[in-house]
Amino acid sequence: MQLDLEGVAARHPAARAGAGPALQGLNLRVASGEQVAVIGPSGAGKTTLLQVMACALPPDSGRLRLDGTDPWALPRAALQRLRGRLLLAPQVPPLPPRQRVVTAVLAGRLPALGTWASLRSLFYPSDIPAAHAALTRFDLADKLFDRVDRLSGGERQRVGLARALVAPATLWLVDEPLSALDPTRSRQAIHSLVQEAADRRITLVATLHQVEVALAQFPRVIGLRDGALAFDLPAAQVTPDHLARLYDQHEAELHGAAPAADQPAQARPAPVVMHCR
Structure with missing residues (x-):
């Protein structure tokens, strides 16, 4: 199933009144049978993106198309049939x-x-x-x-x-599937999921906080920050500099990114030293 998002803006269902949109004018295409990881800091709009793709949340503006069809223009029965062709796996399975x-x-x-x-x-x-x-x-x-x-x-x-x-389903939308798994289980689970999707020509979009797993297991990686695309690249082309810009420097290092090559050493945050008396 092919996904096309054109200028999509959407607000998280649990957002406070007056809060800005979680997605802001997003343009994105995922080809049928493609496997894509979406990474980014907390609050970047990753879960909202999956809910829009799953036809669980209508865009506030812009348009979503699944295999060329606008799901929100369909009669209710046709929309339900379309939803039956996709699977949304939340972080905590119900x-x-x-x-x-x-x-x-x-x-x-x-x-x-x-x-x-x-x-x-x-x-x-x-x-x-x-x-x-x-x-x-x-x-x-x-x-x-x-x-x-x-x-x-x-x-x-x-x-x-x-x-x-x-x-x-011909579209798998998987939200943070590794939050309760150790590193070994994480690699095994994602490898199995990506391999099965590729073998069956199923479109897979998964949000992940484990950057190293995303880069190792997915052919394409999307960086999302503040509801907008930070980058959209083949995994092999994602550099430490991309990750440092996607996350703040401290978070980038926690996720396994080396310091950005163009960042001078004196600009890096100094360590905090605690003295006990």
């Missing part, structure tokens, strides 16, 4: 605590099922092998019949990602 993992994973198929089939799937999982295969990609096969409330936060995040693998 998994019922008493549900079995197999049921939680196969819930990714609900947009393609009728009402009766959807209700039946809650009690009688229809394709256990598919759920097992999806969980295996995220090293969770042994949790197939566990209850969700027995899982750690990181395991729940990986169950949310496994749900994408069984969904009938």
